[in-house]
Amino acid sequence: MSTDWTARPSATPADADAVLEIRGLRVDYGAGAHAIHAVNGVDLTLHRGEVLGVAGESGSGKSTLAYAASRLLRPPGRTVAGEVTYYPAGAGRQEPGIDVLALPPERLRKFRWTELSVVFQAAMSSLNPVLNVATQLTDALEAHRPGMTRRQCLARARELLELVNIDVARLSAYPHQLSGGQRQRIMIAMALVLEPEVIIMDEPTTSLDVVVQREILARVMELRARLDCSVIFITHDLSLLAEIADTIAVMYAGKVVEIAPAEVLCQTPSHPYSAGLLSSFPSLHGPHRTLVGIPGLPPDPRALPAGCPFHPRCGEAVAACSRDVPALFALGQRHQAACLVREAAAHAELNATDSRQASPSLPGRAER
Numbered sequence: 001m002s003t004d005w006t007a008r009p010s011a012t013p014a015d016a017d018a019v020l021e022i023r024g025l026r027v028d029y030g031a032g033a034h035a036i037h038a039v040n041g042v043d044l045t046l047h048r049g050e051v052l053g054v055a056g057e058s059g060s061g062k063s064t065l066a067y068a069a070s071r072l073l074r075p076p077g078r079t080v081a082g083e084v085t086y087y088p089a090g091a092g093r094q095e096p097g098i099d100v101l102a103l104p105p106e107r108l109r110k111f112r113w114t115e116l117s118v119v120f121q122a123a124m125s126s127l128n129p130v131l132n133v134a135t136q137l138t139d140a141l142e143a144h145r146p147g148m149t150r151r152q153c154l155a156r157a158r159e160l161l162e163l164v165n166i167d168v169a170r171l172s173a174y175p176h177q178l179s180g181g182q183r184q185r186i187m188i189a190m191a192l193v194l195e196p197e198v199i200i201m202d203e204p205t206t207s208l209d210v211v212v213q214r215e216i217l218a219r220v221m222e223l224r225a226r227l228d229c230s231v232i233f234i235t236h237d238l239s240l241l242a243e244i245a246d247t248i249a250v251m252y253a254g255k256v257v258e259i260a261p262a263e264v265l266c267q268t269p270s271h272p273y274s275a276g277l278l279s280s281f282p283s284l285h286g287p288h289r290t291l292v293g294i295p296g297l298p299p300d301p302r303a304l305p306a307g308c309p310f311h312p313r314c315g316e317a318v319a320a321c322s323r324d325v326p327a328l329f330a331l332g333q334r335h336q337a338a339c340l341v342r343e344a345a346a347h348a349e350l351n352a353t354d355s356r357q358a359s360p361s362l363p364g365r366a367e368r
């Protein structure tokens with residue numbers, strides 16, 4: 001392949017089952033000294049068939065990441081560095097992926113409907129108010145599946161409504177005649193209309209009440225299994241991700257500060273910020289926890305504190321935290337965190353284990 005939107009020949013997936021790889025992504029709003037670094041060097045891999053949860057308080061850069069990765073970013077937003085590579089199903093492992101950031105407009109339209117689609121929070125403003133549900137669904141089909149007849153398109157629209165649990169009678173309804181939960185489910189149906197391999201959901205349930213929220217989440221999980229797609233699910237509510245995600249990435253001030261399998265992150269979070277987020281929301285199932293939350297507010301992105309951007313709010317910060325910027329370090333096979341205190345503790349433990357192994361006469365911790 002030699003089109004200019006195939007990625008560099010070396011860009012075969014680092015993980016054999018990667019469907020979307022984000023590498024070194026940086027997104028600014030504005031330019032020059034006053035630019036806001038909303039996404040500040042993010043690496044993430046979405047694996048085929050997985051739900052990758054992205055959590056973090058408002059302003060941490062989650063939506064900006066979604067916009068940039070799907071090429072929906074608008075000025076003053078600018079992707080200033082990094083790569084987004086999509087690996088279609090069925091492509092040979094040696095084939096280079098698709099360089100999403102270099103896709104020309106025509107190819108991008110196809111990409112956004114048939115390969116990757118996005119569901120945003122504001123369903124009312126994303127739906128066309130003057131078109132009924134049937135038209136919104138069938139327009140997309142008619143545009144991208146020219147071989148389908150009108151009757152086939154309508155049958156598919158009906159099927160999609162059933163899939164998201166909406167009465168097919170609502171096909172003739174207009175957005176303003178639907179409840180918030182129904183509109184959000186129509187948005188999900190719209191995103192699924194061409195069966196994309198990747199769906200990015202940015203806070204798709206945030207404005208809804210808990211009962212509707214749970215019902216929609218259950219649908220998302222069912223659809224993932226039925227349609228065999230991969231999902232990036234963005235939310236500020238970490239307890240929600242505990243229910244549905246396979247892997248969770250926690251973002252703070254434009255960076256991933258911890259990433260781990262969902263059960264590891266929820267049961268033994270390493271970064272103090274992840275622990276704080278977990279204690280900010282009641283868990284939907286799990287044991288009862290005392291909610292303490294996180295003191296203070298997320299930092300102003302135009303004036304990030306020196307060192308670890310979380311240190312002014314962190315109960316465990318030491319002097320180095322206000323000086324050195326932590327990088328992600330490996331805590332386990334698929335577990336990384338960016339915290340100087342945790343990293344030092346992990347090193348100390350490792351050294352202790354090493355010296356115990358080097359001098360077996362020294363008592364191990366359990367023997368002391």
Ligand SMILES: Nc1ncnc2c1ncn2[C@@H]1O[C@H](COP(=O)(O)OP(=O)(O)O)[C@@H](O)[C@H]1O
Binds near residue numbers: 029057061062064077
């Ligand atoms: N259009 C914009 N112009 C300027 N700054 C923006 C714009 N959109 C977002 N930002 C800034 O980028 C940062 C990240 O925002 P966002 O990606 O929306 O975070 P999240 O989705 O996690 O709440 C925030 O500090 C926000 O103020």
Ligand SMILES: [Mg+2]
Binds near residue numbers: 062063064202203
């Ligand atoms: Mg957002």
